[in-house]
Amino acid sequence: MNTIGSSGSLVAPEVWDGREMREALASRNISDIYKLLRKHGVSQRQIAAATGQSQSEVSEILKGRQVIAYDVLARIADGLGVPRGYMGLAYDGATAVRVADSDSGDSPAEEDETVKRRKFLSHAAAVAMGASVFGAEESGWAAASAQTPAPSRIGMADVQQIQAATKALRDLDYRYGGGTCRDAVVAQLHWAKQLLHASCTDQVQQRLFTSLADMHSLAGWTSFDMGLMDPARSHFGQALQFAKQANDDSLVANVLYRMGRVYLHYHQPNEALKLFQLGQIAAQDSGSSLTVAVMCANEGWAYGMLNLPDQVSKMLGRTRDEFARARLNEAPDWVRFFDENDLHAVTGSVHDALAEFDPERYAPMAVAETIKCNESYDVDMQRSHVFGLGMQATNHIRAGDVQEGIKVGRQALEIGAQVKSARVPDRLRPLQLEAAKHTTNSDARDFSEQVRKFRESRSI
Structure with missing residues (x-):
């Protein structure tokens, strides 16, 4: 009927x-x-x-x-x-505005995004440095307050519950992608922010600011993982403010690192570099060598995308020095992910970026580093494993070992099918393009088409 x-x-x-x-x-x-x-x-x-x-x-x-x-x-x-x-x-007003704006046709999307990047950088500088360095401070980050009843007085146990929820949701993000937990993070955050109105000791309030900053950072990261740029920016902006209220320089650096990674993903290394350099100031103030190592490594990645190998070499050298000095068991929770395995992964990413300009020199180096990290990934880090396998496969092909690239690439597709992340199809695009260059190799042509179909099925 x-x-x-x-x-x-x-x-x-x-x-x-x-x-x-x-x-x-x-x-x-x-x-x-x-x-x-x-x-x-x-x-x-x-x-x-x-x-x-x-x-x-x-x-x-x-x-x-x-x-x-x-x-x-x-x-x-x-x-x-x-x-x-x-x-x-x-529930997500910021996303609704973004959808409406993107459909309106009032101005080119590229111009809109450029303005938004500049506004966020201005906000980040104002929060991190205490002054508006790049223009007027953008202050419209706050979301509407939630309505669910909350306690009128809180103690450290209430804050620890927020921290436990953040850790559990972050573990889901690492394992299966932001699509499995973003809604839960946002919902939990709406409730947790109500605790700001409760009475508590100064010590509890400071820990609450830190916990809310970390949860906002996770909300920003999972939003980014699902391709939601405006909500990501909003959450990262609020994370910066809470981290600054908590006087937590390491967490300020971490938020700036994550927003810089967003811009690296969208091939904006200049903007990413500015955020990493702001984060480096906070990292130095924090006294955490591991936090400094994270910032140095990602500055190196941005320099790699800009094809500045001398700067890359300096940053990677400093990364290794700071990492060697770091005491992992004393590092803040939000940077402990940066272990020996992640050091290999980001070093591979840096060489992968340089290999786009000089594959003969840098592709074998990217392969060597990504093999090390891929051998150590387990089921708790499936998204990172997909990214690592994709880079390894791409650089096998760049280095001339097409069959090995296809073999590793198929592993990436197999694991990628289990991950709910808008970044997965984006990060596999170079693999598709490299395989497609081998027009006389039927296996490579077929594999390129396989990657294209996979990306298409995961991108809508």
């Missing part, structure tokens, strides 16, 4: 309240949603027109192709006339 509704909607409003439909909406199972719409007489062409997708995309989704990107989910919900709350999309 065709139940196309009035006022231009595809179906009558009551269709969205059916049991099967509500279950599909709640789980964001777009494939099932489209199948149910088909049962109600809605054609693939009508779905495509309403959601802004091609008919071939709709067809692929009907066959089981997943949709995980927030922007696409929001566009589908709005296009079909689904109440956003049915899909758990209504």
Whole structure:
């Protein structure tokens, strides 16, 4: 039966309240949603027109192709006339603004993003240095306050609960990607921020500021992992403010490091370098050699992307020196991830960046470092393992060992299928392109197409 509704909607409003439909909406199972719409007489062409997708995309989704990107989910919900709350999309005002702005066509997206990067850098400088260095301070980071009741007085045990929740959610992010836990982080954060209104000792308040900074940092990181730039920026901005209120220089450095990594991912090494250099000041003030090592390593990565090998060499040398001085058991919790394995991983990333300009020299070096980290990754670090295998495979191919690159690359695809991260398809793009260069090698051509299909299935 065709139940196309009035006022231009595809179906009558009551269709969205059916049991099967509500279950599909709640789980964001777009494939099932489209199948149910088909049962109600809605054609693939009508779905495509309403959601802004091609008919071939709709067809692929009907066959089981997943949709995980927030922007696409929001566009589908709005296009079909689904109440956003049915899909758990209504809580994030910053994302809603971003979606609206990106659809408005008022100005080029590149210009918008440039302005946003500059505003965040201005905010970061103002918080980290106590003065607005690059322009007027941007202060609109605060999200709407939550309404869930909270205690009127808190102690250290309440703060420790926040820390435990953050650790558990961070472990999920490391293992399965931000898509498995971002909503939970944001929800937990809304509740935790209510504790700011409770009475407590000065010691508890300082620990609360630190805990909220760390949770905001995780919310920013998981937002970035799902491709949600504006919410990521908002959370990182608030994380900086709380870290500064807690007088925690190491955590200030960590937040700046993470935002710098966002810009590295989007191939903006100059902006990343500015944030890493700001973070380096805070890292030095913290007295933590491990924090300084993290900042040096990532400055080296930015210099690699800028093809400045002399600067890379200096930064990697300093990274190794600071790492050798660090006492891991005394380091702050949020930098203890940077162990021997991660040192190999970031060194491999630096050489991978340089290999884009000089593959003959740097690709073998990238392979050697990524092999070391990939041998040590376990199931708790699946996303990092995918990234490491992708880099190793790419540089095997750059170095001329195409078959080994294909073999390692297939491992990356196998593990990548288990990770809910918008970064995975982005980070595998170089592998696809390198394999495609070998036009006379049928295995390489087939593998490049396999990577392309994998990336396409994970990117929508």
